[in-house]
Amino acid sequence: MSTISSTRDVISSERVEGTAVYNAAGEKLGTIDDLMIDKVSGQVRYAVMEFGGFLGIGTDRYPVPWSMLKYDTAQDGYVVPLDKDKLQGAPRYAGDSVPDYDDAYSSTINKYYGF
Amino acid sequence: MSTISSTRDVISSERVEGTAVYNAAGEKLGTIDDLMIDKVSGQVRYAVMEFGGFLGIGTDRYPVPWSMLKYDTAQDGYVVPLDKDKLQGAPRYAGDSVPDYDDAYSSTINKYYGF
Numbered sequence: 001m002s003t004i005s006s007t008r009d010v011i012s013s014e015r016v017e018g019t020a021v022y023n024a025a026g027e028k029l030g031t032i033d034d035l036m037i038d039k040v041s042g043q044v045r046y047a048v049m050e051f052g053g054f055l056g057i058g059t060d061r062y063p064v065p066w067s068m069l070k071y072d073t074a075q076d077g078y079v080v081p082l083d084k085d086k087l088q089g090a091p092r093y094a095g096d097s098v099p100d101y102d103d104a105y106s107s108t109i110n111k112y113y114g115f
Numbered sequence: 116m117s118t119i120s121s122t123r124d125v126i127s128s129e130r131v132e133g134t135a136v137y138n139a140a141g142e143k144l145g146t147i148d149d150l151m152i153d154k155v156s157g158q159v160r161y162a163v164m165e166f167g168g169f170l171g172i173g174t175d176r177y178p179v180p181w182s183m184l185k186y187d188t189a190q191d192g193y194v195v196p197l198d199k200d201k202l203q204g205a206p207r208y209a210g211d212s213v214p215d216y217d218d219a220y221s222s223t224i225n226k227y228y229g230f
Contacts, residue, residue, distance in 0.1 A: 010160055010216045013128040013150040035128040037150070037159060042181045044157030045125055066157045101125045 013037075020077035021049055021069075029082065030054050033061055036101055046101070046109065047078070055084045060092040063101075063109050128152075135192035136164055136184075144197065145169050148176055151216055161216070161224065162193070170199045175207040178216075178224050 011019070019032040030051035035044050046063040069078040091109050093099055126134070134147040145166035150159050161178040184193040206224050208214055 009154060010151040011154050012213065013131050013152060016128050016152075035152070035157075036125040037128060037131075037152075039124060039126050040186045042150075042159030042184075044152065044159075069157075071155045098127065 020075065021047075021051075022072065022075055022077055022079050023083065024079060024081060026075070028054060028077075029080070032078070033095065035066075036063065045106070049080075050095070051087060055087065057084065057087060059095060061095050061098075062087060062090055062092050065110060065113055065115055067115070068113060135190065136162075136166075137187065137190055137192055137194050138198065139194060139196060141190070143169060143192075144195070147193070148210065149213075151178065160221070164195075165210070166202060170202065172199060172202060174210060176210050176213075177202060177205055177207050180225060180228055180230055182230070183228060 013035070016032055016035050021029050021031060023029050030049055030053065032047050033050045034048035036046040036048065037044050044066045047066055047069055049062045049064055050059065051057055051062065052059040064080060064082070068080055068082075070080075071077075072079050089112070091105075091112055099105055128150070131147055131150050136144050136146060138144050145164055145168065147162050148165045149163035151161040151163065152159050159181045162181055162184055164177045164179055165174065166172055166177065167174040179195060179197070183195055183197075185195075186192075187194050204227070206220075206227055214220055
């Protein structure tokens with residue numbers, strides 16, 4: 001896949017954009033557009049997803065807590081327990097206006113998804 | 116800084132390239148060119164660095180275990196305990212020929228840096 005590094009266990013930050021995201025039924029929901037990485041620990045905190053072309057909900061970006069993603073080796077992509085209904089009220093922003101991921105915004109995301 | 120997201124605690128994977136790397140004396144050694152992220156855990160395993168313009172050791176990329184990097188809030192960059200001597204024999208590759216980060220290559224990197 002052009003969007004995944006050829007490596008086995010790791011993905012290059014340069015290649016993250018475009019990694020596929022599926023629902024539990026194996027249907028492609030969209031793609032990862034960006035990752036938000038903790039500067040100190042190096043742990044990915046949020047996957048920023050785009051679902052527009054698939055769920056018909058526009059081109060906004062949706063930050064989702066990393067712990068909601070499960071990597072599926074067979075599909076070489078991520079599975080997330082999300083559907084159109086859940087995303088209707090989810091935190092989002094336009095791709096060209098990334099908000100400040102401060103404590104308040106992080107709290108907003110985490111609360112929405114029940115963390 | 117243009118290479119750092121405006122967010123406080125996280126950095127966007129899209130903005131990683133160009134993040135500054137310093138030595139313990141506060142001298143700029145180079146920049147982060149890429150991050151290699153564990154697909155499953157979301158933990159950054161390696162920072163891929165370029166030192167060419169600063170240490171005069173060419174434009175090769177040097178993968179360094181993430182745990183060697185300390186984030187310095189004052190400089191908004193990373194400090195690594197590396198010098199030209201240590202890098203002379205370090206694992207490296209041309210920027211346009213990223214190797215397969217399999218177990219053998221990971222082991223080569225980790226052993227070189229004493230992990």
